[in-house]
Amino acid sequence: MDLKQAISLVLSLVLAGASALYALAAGINYDDVPATAWYAGAVTYVTEQGLMSGTGGGRFSPDAPMTRAMLAAILYRNEGQPPVVDTGAFSDVKDGWYASAVNWAAASGIVSGYSDGRFGVNDNITREDLAAILWRYAGRPNASSSQDFSDESSIASYASTAVDWARANGIISGKGNNRFDPRGNATRAESATMIMNYAQYKDGSEPTPPTPPTPSGSNTLVVYYSATGSTESVANYIADELGADIFELTPINPYTSADLNWTTPGSRVNLEHEDESLRDIALVADTMENWEQYDNVIIGYPIWWGIAAWPVNNFIKNNDFTGKTVIPFCTSASSGLGQSGTLLADMAGTGDWQEGQRFSSGASESTVKSWAAGLDLKVPSVTPDPEPQEQKILVTYFSMPETTDPDNMTTEEANSTVVINGEVLGNTQYMAYVIQETTGADIFRIEPETPYPTDHATLVAQAREEQSQNFRPALKANVQNLDDYDVIFVGYPNWWGDMPMIMYSFFEQNDFSGKTIIPFNTHGGSGFSSTVSTIAGLEPDATVSQNGKSISRNSIQDARQEIVDWVTELGYNK
Incomplete structure (x- = not known):
């Protein structure tokens, strides 16, 4: 039995129509899933079908991230848990509860691993990866480009067709302001909803994907x-x-x-x-x-x-x-x-x-x-950033200058650097130095354990591969005394609408709970893109300032006073 036949057989028996699915919501027994929640029907569906279960203590944890192993297990259960012939495909998949599911999914061409031979069982799955895996599970159907998301250019090439297919068939919807947020972590609620919508798609019933609003702080x-x-x-x-x-x-x-x-x-x-x-x-x-x-x-x-x-x-x-x-x-x-x-x-x-x-x-x-x-709207009340008195400040940054030689630079090398008093600095590195000088803060450079290549073409290829694989580069070192700081300026370049993947390593290996994060970045025309909201998602217990600073690589050379004025307006100047 092929994948399409199997999922149709499993799901068609339970999908009498959208009304029946959502009617199940009244029977939800999870303490953290209100019957009126946009994902309530989906949670009931995946629970009733034995595809997902609670996380203990009567909770479903709808806002918790979905991991790669979890998704493989869901699809494997949905397939009826067939015998697995191929094993040992990944170095980090041994005899865990997920082993059969991951090996089945890999053998079926539904999932792939990282270039280092790992599957990344505990890595969070992104929204674009979730769409891509469901698309492969559906047999890689053709898809025409529908209405674009506002951040369409940030969707990785390997997931582009999958996202078009998922949107056109009502399997996935955007967030606020028509954003897809491709590299945002897919939550358990979002995953349950996509699984249910996929079931409706396979059954031939009309899809009814709800569009959960993503609070942005807007009033x-x-x-x-x-x-x-x-x-x-x-x-x-x-x-x-x-x-x-x-x-x-x-x-x-x-x-x-x-x-x-x-x-x-x-x-x-x-x-x-x-x-x-x-x-x-x-x-x-x-x-x-x-x-x-x-x-x-x-x-x-x-x-x-x-x-x-x-x-x-x-x-x-x-x-x-x-x-x-x-x-x-x-x-x-x-x-x-x-x-x-x-x-x-x-x-x-x-x-x-x-x-x-x-x-x-x-x-x-x-x-x-x-x-x-021209509308006469109520102005939102602005909560100012915390007063900086007696607060200890840290400036952290990742910067990738492609040369240290101020002479005979290529266009790409010049785009990634500034020359100050004869010294070559990375664009973001220069911003960090000015912030550190203005605040009197401590400073920490985020670096990979294995240095990035300085050759532009090689660097671009490696960085794109890291993004497409959702890879987490190892850190050369970490902040040893992060607990000592109250306010942390975090800087990075914008690479194709997102932070470099090493920034995900940095955020995931540090706990910013109770701290104020102030983002700053350099870019070639994309500003912050959606990176500020991404940081807020990675550090939900921190206060992520909406008053960050983004400067184009075309103006960073002469931006010193602009940076100083910004820090002063925030109230963090020494």
Whole structure:
């Protein structure tokens, strides 16, 4: 029996439809999985199917990272735990509970190991790796490029087709601001959701992936229901302009094209229009755990018969808008906003509802963003970085100058260095020196145990390989007295939209709990990309400053005063 047949056989018996899956959520017995959580149905599904279990003490640990061994074990169980012939493929896979699963997955061409012969059983699995492994498990189907994520360029080439396939088939969705976060660790909740969505995909049922909002610290939320994609496009433009979080309202029983055909008598929307009692549309999630953080809520929907499409109703009814500014927007081919906003305000009964806006179905990005930029929104309260009095400061950095010779530099060597008083320094190294001088802090250079090559082509090839394999280079040395420091400046170059992989080694081998991390970096045009949020994910018990400093390699040579002014504004100058 091949993989496709096996998974279809195992899963088709239990997937009678999306409604049945999510209905199981009421039976969840985990203390840390609320019945209203966006991942509740998925957790119930993987538990019921024996694919995943709790982590002890009545907990599922939905926010804990998924490891490579765990995922191999899930797929192996899903396959019925067939006999394993090939063994010993990896040096770190011996007789552990995961051995059969990993060896089966490797023999089946579903997973691969690192270049050093390890599988990395306890390494966290990234979101792009999870998509790639499920894609291989599905038989490597063809996939056309769908709507790009805002960080599409950061997705590794080996995972690009897999991510396109996973998104097109409703197996995975983005985070806030249409980000995929390819190298972010996949959580147990996200993994359970992707496994369940994959089951629906194999069964041929309509996928209903919820889009979990990723709190970014923003006080603005864009909520939307989109039937054909028009409202989704507008919502993404608004969220991008405002730096807002985004939350999609997804019906448990999704609308098909036939359901939405209002010209056909007896179609679903026609029946619901004619019988108001049918408009109670259950949603995958109609509440949010972090609802209280938002002061502004912008809610979007298509216009159906002159009113807001009724899938938004349960979200309006089930949330308290007290103290929030609420602004509706709609998309339609010809109808205006009409009384839709007023009717929703009456339904909510709370909130400061403002005049909304109607957009055409093909509204341009510039039109939408211009409107969003002019909104009168509540300003978020800013929590300043901790006062630096009597705080001990450390500056840590990784920098990779490709030469130490100030003469006859190649273009690549010049891009990675600055020359100060005849001395060649790496771009990030120079930033670190200026910060150290301005703060009077201690300083520590992050270096690999095996030095990186200085030849540009060789360095690029090695760095790309490390990213594609999610490799963790060994550190030459570590900070011996990290507990002594309160504030830590952390610097690194931006390599293809991410930190160099040695930075992951550094963060994973140190505990920054209770400390303030202030990121700084140098780049060739990408700024921080999503690295600040990545650091926050790696160090959840630290305070990661949003006031970091990112400087282009094209201006670092003359950026001394800019760096000094930044440190002074933070209040850490000596």
